[in-house]
Amino acid sequence: MSNIYKFNGMADDYSKYRPNYAKESIDYLINEAQLTENSIIADIGSGTGKFSKLLLDEGFKVFGVEPNNDMRQKAEYELQDRKNFRSISGTSENTTLSNNSIDLITVAQAFHWFDMEQFRVECGRILKTNGYVAILYNNGDYSTEVINEISVLSERYCPKYVGSSGGIEKNPTVFDNFFDTYEIKVFENSYSLNMKQFIGLNFSASYAPKSNEPNYEQYLRALVELFEKYSVQDTLFMPNNTICRLGKVKKKTL
Numbered sequence: 474m475s476n477i478y479k480f481n482g483m484a485d486d487y488s489k490y491r492p493n494y495a496k497e498s499i500d501y502l503i504n505e506a507q508l509t510e511n512s513i514i515a516d517i518g519s520g521t522g523k524f525s526k527l528l529l530d531e532g533f534k535v536f537g538v539e540p541n542n543d544m545r546q547k548a549e550y551e552l553q554d555r556k557n558f559r560s561i562s563g564t565s566e567n568t569t570l571s572n573n574s575i576d577l578i579t580v581a582q583a584f585h586w587f588d589m590e591q592f593r594v595e596c597g598r599i600l601k602t603n604g605y606v607a608i609l610y611n612n613g614d615y616s617t618e619v620i621n622e623i624s625v626l627s628e629r630y631c632p633k634y635v636g637s638s639g640g641i642e643k644n645p646t647v648f649d650n651f652f653d654t655y656e657i658k659v660f661e662n663s664y665s666l667n668m669k670q671f672i673g674l675n676f677s678a679s680y681a682p683k684s685n686e687p688n689y690e691q692y693l694r695a696l697v698e699l700f701e702k703y704s705v706q707d708t709l710f711m712p713n714n715t716i717c718r719l720g721k722v723k724k725k726t727l
Contacts, residue, residue, distance in 0.1 A: 484547035488521040490673035492611050494581060495660035495715035499527050502577065505656070505719055506605040508533065512576040515599065517565050517592075518583025522548030522558075524609065528579070529555045536570060538563045566591035570599045578606045585639030593651055596722045607719045608648070610638050611662060614712035619703045623675070626699065630692035633680035648718055655720025662715040665708050668700050 519537035538561045539545040563569045565587040613620035627634040682689040
Protein backbone atom coordinates (compact mmCIF):
# COMPACT_ATOMS: atom_id res chain seq x y z
CA MET A 474 0.00 0.00 0.00
CA SER A 475 1.25 3.43 -0.85
CA ASN A 476 2.31 5.61 2.07
CA ILE A 477 -0.33 8.12 0.96
CA TYR A 478 -3.12 5.87 2.26
CA LYS A 479 -1.62 4.80 5.58
CA PHE A 480 -3.53 7.50 7.48
CA ASN A 481 -6.92 7.03 5.84
CA GLY A 482 -9.66 7.46 8.44
CA MET A 483 -7.22 8.68 11.11
CA ALA A 484 -7.36 12.45 10.65
CA ASP A 485 -9.63 13.16 13.63
CA ASP A 486 -7.53 11.13 16.07
CA TYR A 487 -4.31 12.57 14.67
CA SER A 488 -5.60 16.10 15.10
CA LYS A 489 -6.94 15.51 18.62
CA TYR A 490 -4.23 13.37 20.18
CA ARG A 491 -0.87 14.12 18.56
CA PRO A 492 1.25 16.59 20.56
CA ASN A 493 2.10 20.02 19.32
CA TYR A 494 5.66 21.17 18.63
CA ALA A 495 7.81 23.24 20.96
CA LYS A 496 7.23 26.97 20.49
CA GLU A 497 10.99 27.44 20.84
CA SER A 498 11.47 25.49 17.60
CA ILE A 499 9.50 28.14 15.71
CA ASP A 500 11.54 30.93 17.27
CA TYR A 501 14.71 29.08 16.28
CA LEU A 502 13.58 28.72 12.65
CA ILE A 503 12.66 32.40 12.42
CA ASN A 504 16.08 33.47 13.65
CA GLU A 505 18.32 30.94 11.92
CA ALA A 506 16.51 30.90 8.56
CA GLN A 507 16.32 34.70 8.70
CA LEU A 508 12.60 34.77 8.05
CA THR A 509 10.74 38.04 7.59
CA GLU A 510 7.07 38.99 7.39
CA ASN A 511 7.29 38.41 3.63
CA SER A 512 8.74 34.91 3.86
CA ILE A 513 6.83 32.08 2.18
CA ILE A 514 6.90 28.62 3.74
CA ALA A 515 6.01 25.23 2.27
CA ASP A 516 4.96 22.70 4.91
CA ILE A 517 5.41 19.36 3.13
CA GLY A 518 3.46 16.37 4.41
CA SER A 519 1.43 18.89 6.38
CA GLY A 520 -1.18 16.38 7.54
CA THR A 521 -3.92 17.96 9.65
CA GLY A 522 -2.04 21.25 9.78
CA LYS A 523 -0.53 21.06 13.26
CA PHE A 524 2.80 22.59 12.30
CA SER A 525 1.29 24.85 9.64
CA LYS A 526 -0.86 26.44 12.35
CA LEU A 527 2.20 27.39 14.41
CA LEU A 528 3.73 29.05 11.34
CA LEU A 529 0.50 30.84 10.53
CA ASP A 530 0.36 32.14 14.11
CA GLU A 531 3.58 34.02 13.30
CA GLY A 532 2.01 35.66 10.27
CA PHE A 533 3.76 33.72 7.50
CA LYS A 534 2.18 32.64 4.23
CA VAL A 535 2.08 28.84 4.30
CA PHE A 536 1.47 26.28 1.56
CA GLY A 537 0.35 23.03 3.17
CA VAL A 538 1.23 20.19 0.79
CA GLU A 539 -0.49 16.92 1.72
CA PRO A 540 -1.37 13.92 -0.50
CA ASN A 541 -3.80 12.14 1.86
CA ASN A 542 -7.35 13.40 1.28
CA ASP A 543 -8.58 12.80 4.83
CA MET A 544 -5.65 14.58 6.45
CA ARG A 545 -5.68 17.47 3.98
CA GLN A 546 -9.41 18.05 4.34
CA LYS A 547 -9.05 18.10 8.12
CA ALA A 548 -6.40 20.81 7.79
CA GLU A 549 -8.62 22.78 5.43
CA TYR A 550 -11.43 22.64 7.98
CA GLU A 551 -9.23 23.52 10.95
CA LEU A 552 -7.52 26.40 9.12
CA GLN A 553 -10.41 27.67 7.01
CA ASP A 554 -10.25 31.12 8.62
CA ARG A 555 -6.53 31.57 7.96
CA LYS A 556 -6.13 33.78 4.91
CA ASN A 557 -2.40 33.01 4.66
CA PHE A 558 -2.95 29.27 4.32
CA ARG A 559 -3.22 27.55 0.98
CA SER A 560 -3.90 23.82 0.86
CA ILE A 561 -2.19 21.85 -1.92
CA SER A 562 -2.94 18.31 -3.04
CA GLY A 563 0.62 17.26 -3.80
CA THR A 564 3.42 14.97 -2.74
CA SER A 565 6.93 15.52 -1.46
CA GLU A 566 8.25 14.52 -4.86
CA ASN A 567 5.77 16.66 -6.81
CA THR A 568 4.58 19.62 -4.74
CA THR A 569 3.22 21.52 -7.80
CA LEU A 570 4.77 24.69 -6.34
CA SER A 571 6.60 27.17 -8.59
CA ASN A 572 10.35 27.20 -9.17
CA ASN A 573 12.41 29.31 -6.76
CA SER A 574 9.34 30.42 -4.80
CA ILE A 575 9.90 29.18 -1.22
CA ASP A 576 12.03 30.64 1.57
CA LEU A 577 11.70 27.71 3.99
CA ILE A 578 10.51 24.13 3.61
CA THR A 579 9.31 22.43 6.77
CA VAL A 580 8.64 18.72 7.28
CA ALA A 581 7.08 17.79 10.62
CA GLN A 582 6.79 14.10 11.52
CA ALA A 583 6.75 13.04 7.87
CA PHE A 584 10.26 12.82 6.39
CA HIS A 585 10.50 9.04 6.83
CA TRP A 586 7.58 8.57 4.42
CA PHE A 587 9.32 10.39 1.55
CA ASP A 588 11.40 9.23 -1.39
CA MET A 589 14.29 11.22 -0.01
CA GLU A 590 16.29 11.53 -3.22
CA GLN A 591 13.32 12.77 -5.23
CA PHE A 592 12.35 15.10 -2.39
CA ARG A 593 15.88 16.51 -2.30
CA VAL A 594 15.60 17.33 -6.00
CA GLU A 595 12.17 18.90 -5.50
CA CYS A 596 13.52 21.04 -2.66
CA GLY A 597 16.24 22.31 -4.96
CA ARG A 598 13.62 23.24 -7.53
CA ILE A 599 11.16 25.16 -5.35
CA LEU A 600 13.56 26.81 -2.88
CA LYS A 601 14.93 30.28 -3.41
CA THR A 602 18.72 30.56 -3.67
CA ASN A 603 19.29 30.90 0.08
CA GLY A 604 16.34 28.80 1.18
CA TYR A 605 16.46 26.31 4.05
CA VAL A 606 14.83 22.99 4.89
CA ALA A 607 13.74 22.14 8.44
CA ILE A 608 12.96 18.54 9.44
CA LEU A 609 11.22 18.19 12.79
CA TYR A 610 10.15 15.26 14.93
CA ASN A 611 8.41 14.89 18.26
CA ASN A 612 10.18 11.97 19.91
CA GLY A 613 9.64 10.46 23.31
CA ASP A 614 12.58 10.58 25.69
CA TYR A 615 13.96 7.04 25.64
CA SER A 616 16.03 7.66 28.75
CA THR A 617 12.75 7.28 30.69
CA GLU A 618 11.01 4.04 31.69
CA VAL A 619 7.55 4.97 30.45
CA ILE A 620 8.67 5.74 26.90
CA ASN A 621 10.74 2.56 26.72
CA GLU A 622 7.80 0.47 27.93
CA ILE A 623 5.53 2.00 25.30
CA SER A 624 8.10 0.99 22.68
CA VAL A 625 8.22 -2.57 24.05
CA LEU A 626 4.44 -2.86 23.82
CA SER A 627 4.49 -1.54 20.25
CA GLU A 628 7.11 -4.11 19.28
CA ARG A 629 5.04 -6.88 20.86
CA TYR A 630 1.61 -6.04 19.44
CA CYS A 631 2.24 -3.98 16.29
CA PRO A 632 3.87 -5.98 13.47
CA LYS A 633 4.42 -2.81 11.43
CA TYR A 634 6.34 -1.06 14.21
CA VAL A 635 10.00 -0.38 13.35
CA GLY A 636 10.66 2.33 15.91
CA SER A 637 9.48 5.83 16.67
CA SER A 638 9.05 7.97 13.53
CA GLY A 639 9.72 5.00 11.30
CA GLY A 640 13.00 4.32 13.11
CA ILE A 641 14.66 7.22 11.31
CA GLU A 642 16.61 8.36 14.37
CA LYS A 643 18.43 5.02 14.29
CA ASN A 644 19.84 5.89 10.86
CA PRO A 645 21.26 9.45 11.00
CA THR A 646 23.16 8.92 7.73
CA VAL A 647 19.82 9.58 6.01
CA PHE A 648 20.09 13.21 7.09
CA ASP A 649 23.77 13.38 6.12
CA ASN A 650 22.86 12.23 2.61
CA PHE A 651 20.01 14.72 2.31
CA PHE A 652 21.61 17.86 3.70
CA ASP A 653 24.75 19.62 2.57
CA THR A 654 25.18 21.24 5.99
CA TYR A 655 22.73 21.27 8.89
CA GLU A 656 22.36 21.91 12.60
CA ILE A 657 20.46 19.84 15.17
CA LYS A 658 18.57 21.48 18.01
CA VAL A 659 16.59 19.68 20.71
CA PHE A 660 13.75 21.46 22.50
CA GLU A 661 12.08 20.01 25.58
CA ASN A 662 8.40 19.45 24.78
CA SER A 663 6.86 17.16 27.40
CA TYR A 664 3.11 16.98 27.91
CA SER A 665 0.46 15.23 30.00
CA LEU A 666 -2.47 13.03 28.95
CA ASN A 667 -5.54 11.46 30.47
CA MET A 668 -6.30 7.84 29.60
CA LYS A 669 -8.51 8.62 26.60
CA GLN A 670 -5.85 10.89 25.15
CA PHE A 671 -3.11 8.34 25.80
CA ILE A 672 -5.03 5.57 24.06
CA GLY A 673 -5.92 7.90 21.20
CA LEU A 674 -2.29 8.96 20.78
CA ASN A 675 -1.05 5.40 20.44
CA PHE A 676 -3.81 4.32 18.08
CA SER A 677 -3.18 7.36 15.86
CA ALA A 678 0.10 5.75 14.82
CA SER A 679 0.21 4.26 11.33
CA TYR A 680 1.54 0.97 12.73
CA ALA A 681 -1.21 0.51 15.34
CA PRO A 682 -3.61 -2.41 14.71
CA LYS A 683 -7.11 -1.51 13.58
CA SER A 684 -10.15 -2.64 15.57
CA ASN A 685 -10.75 -5.57 13.19
CA GLU A 686 -7.12 -6.73 13.19
CA PRO A 687 -5.26 -9.24 15.37
CA ASN A 688 -3.65 -7.87 18.55
CA TYR A 689 -6.02 -4.88 18.79
CA GLU A 690 -7.61 -5.96 22.07
CA GLN A 691 -4.30 -7.13 23.54
CA TYR A 692 -2.60 -3.87 22.63
CA LEU A 693 -5.47 -1.85 24.09
CA ARG A 694 -5.39 -3.78 27.39
CA ALA A 695 -1.62 -3.44 27.61
CA LEU A 696 -1.82 0.32 27.08
CA VAL A 697 -4.49 0.66 29.77
CA GLU A 698 -2.30 -1.28 32.20
CA LEU A 699 0.71 0.87 31.37
CA PHE A 700 -1.30 4.05 31.88
CA GLU A 701 -2.49 2.82 35.28
CA LYS A 702 1.07 1.90 36.24
CA TYR A 703 2.62 5.31 35.52
CA SER A 704 -0.23 7.82 35.86
CA VAL A 705 -0.68 10.05 38.87
CA GLN A 706 -4.20 11.23 39.65
CA ASP A 707 -5.39 9.95 36.27
CA THR A 708 -2.73 11.92 34.39
CA LEU A 709 0.29 10.48 32.59
CA PHE A 710 3.38 12.65 32.07
CA MET A 711 4.97 12.01 28.67
CA PRO A 712 8.66 13.02 28.46
CA ASN A 713 9.15 14.34 24.94
CA ASN A 714 11.47 16.45 22.80
CA THR A 715 11.02 18.35 19.56
CA ILE A 716 14.11 17.59 17.46
CA CYS A 717 14.80 20.09 14.67
CA ARG A 718 17.32 19.74 11.86
CA LEU A 719 17.81 22.89 9.81
CA GLY A 720 20.10 23.23 6.85
CA LYS A 721 20.73 23.46 3.13
CA VAL A 722 20.03 20.51 0.86
CA LYS A 723 22.69 19.00 -1.32
CA LYS A 724 22.68 20.24 -4.88
CA LYS A 725 21.54 17.98 -7.66
CA THR A 726 24.45 16.09 -9.20
CA LEU A 727 24.67 15.14 -12.82
